[in-house]
Amino acid sequence: MKRRDASIWQLYLTFLKIGGLTFGGGYAMLPMLQREVIDIHHWVTEEEVLDIYAIGQCSPGIIAVNTATMIGYRKRGIPGAIAATLGEVTPSLVLITLLATILLQIQDNIWVQRAFGGIRVAVCALITQSVITLSKKSLIDIPTVLLYIATVAATLVFSLSPLIVVPFAILYGLAVQRIKRRKA
Amino acid sequence: MIYFELYWEFFKIGLFAIGGGLATLPFLYTLAETHGQWITSSDIADMIAISESTPGPIGINMATFAGYQAAGPLGGLIATLGEITPSLIIIIFIARFLGQFDKNQYVKDGLYGLRSAVVGLISYAGLKLFGSTLLLNGSIRIKETLLFLVLLFLVLRLKKIHPLYWILLGAALGIVLHLPS
Structure with missing residues (x-):
C-alpha cells in the first residue's frame, strides 16, 4: 500500500476528530485511529499503527497523546508531532472548560448535589471494574502480586509518593526478570 | 506564580503516569494532599465522572478539569500543556533514536514490574475514592x-x-x- 503525505493542518484536524469522537481515550481510541490514519488517509500501515500504539502504551504519559505525537512525528517531524498532539487535546480543553464553568455555577443546587451523590457511587463501581480488569492482565505471578500488595500498603498506610513507586517498580521488574532468567 | 507551579506539577504527572488516564489518579490524590487549595479529594470523584462521560482522553480531561479548578480556564490550558510536554519530548526522542522501543528486553522487564505497581496505585486511588464516597467520619x-x-x-x-x-x-x-x- 502506498503511504500518502500529510500536511500540518490535516494532522491537526484529523487528531481533533479522533480526540472529539473517542470516549475514554487510550484503549477506546484504536478503532477510530485505524479508520482515520489507515483507511481514510493512508498515512501509515496496519502494522505500523499497532507498533505505534504499543510504544504509546509503554511510554510515560497519556496513551492517546503518545500515539498522536508518534504519528505526527513520522509524517511531518517535530511540527507534525506538535500539531497532531494539540489536535488530540483540543476537544478536551474546549468541552471540559465549558462543563467546568457550568458546573461551578450550578454546584450548590440540591438536584445537582443529589445527582453527583449517585454519580460518585457509580464511579466507585467503575473504578473497581477497571482494577479487576487490569489485575487479570498485570498480576500474573507471585512477584507481581507481592509488588501489588506492597504498593497498596506503601501508598495507603505509609503515604509513599507514587513518584517513588514508579521508578522502584521498574527496577523491581528488571531485577526479578534477571533472577528468573538466571534460574532458568 | 500559580501557572508555573501548575505546569510543573502536571509535567511531573505526564512524566510518571505510565499506562493510561487512570494511572494519573494516584498523582491527583497526592496533589490534593500537597495543594489542597487547588483540588480536594472529593473533587476528584466528580472529575472522574465528567472525564469518563466527555469525549477525549480521560487523563487529559482530568488535567484540564483540575487546572480549571485551581486557576480558571487558563489554568486548565496550562495543566494540560504541562501534562503533554513529557510525551512530546520522550516520544520524539524514541521515534528518532529507538525504533523498536517496545520490543527491547529491558523495557519489557521494567514494564513487567511497573504494570502491577500501576494497578496497585489505581487501587490506592480507588480506596481513597471509597473513603470519600462510602464513608462519613469513619462510619459506613x-x-x-x-x-x-x-x-x-x-x-x-x-x-x-x-x-x-x-x-x-x-x-x-x-x-x-x-x-x-
Whole structure:
C-alpha cells in the first residue's frame, strides 16, 4: 500500500476528530485511529499503527497523546508531532472548560448535589471494574502480586509518593526478570 | 506564580503516569494532599465522572478539569500543556533514536514490574475514592454502600455497557434516593 503525505493542518484536524469522537481515550481510541490514519488517509500501515500504539502504551504519559505525537512525528517531524498532539487535546480543553464553568455555577443546587451523590457511587463501581480488569492482565505471578500488595500498603498506610513507586517498580521488574532468567 | 507551579506539577504527572488516564489518579490524590487549595479529594470523584462521560482522553480531561479548578480556564490550558510536554519530548526522542522501543528486553522487564505497581496505585486511588464516597467520619454510609454493591454487581455482569450510561444511572438514582446521605 502506498503511504500518502500529510500536511500540518490535516494532522491537526484529523487528531481533533479522533480526540472529539473517542470516549475514554487510550484503549477506546484504536478503532477510530485505524479508520482515520489507515483507511481514510493512508498515512501509515496496519502494522505500523499497532507498533505505534504499543510504544504509546509503554511510554510515560497519556496513551492517546503518545500515539498522536508518534504519528505526527513520522509524517511531518517535530511540527507534525506538535500539531497532531494539540489536535488530540483540543476537544478536551474546549468541552471540559465549558462543563467546568457550568458546573461551578450550578454546584450548590440540591438536584445537582443529589445527582453527583449517585454519580460518585457509580464511579466507585467503575473504578473497581477497571482494577479487576487490569489485575487479570498485570498480576500474573507471585512477584507481581507481592509488588501489588506492597504498593497498596506503601501508598495507603505509609503515604509513599507514587513518584517513588514508579521508578522502584521498574527496577523491581528488571531485577526479578534477571533472577528468573538466571534460574532458568 | 500559580501557572508555573501548575505546569510543573502536571509535567511531573505526564512524566510518571505510565499506562493510561487512570494511572494519573494516584498523582491527583497526592496533589490534593500537597495543594489542597487547588483540588480536594472529593473533587476528584466528580472529575472522574465528567472525564469518563466527555469525549477525549480521560487523563487529559482530568488535567484540564483540575487546572480549571485551581486557576480558571487558563489554568486548565496550562495543566494540560504541562501534562503533554513529557510525551512530546520522550516520544520524539524514541521515534528518532529507538525504533523498536517496545520490543527491547529491558523495557519489557521494567514494564513487567511497573504494570502491577500501576494497578496497585489505581487501587490506592480507588480506596481513597471509597473513603470519600462510602464513608462519613469513619462510619459506613448505608445507602451509598448498598447502592455501590448493586451497581458493582451489574457493572461486572454487563461489561459491554459504556461507563457514560452507568454515570447517568448513578445521577438518576442519586436524585431518587436523595444522596448523599
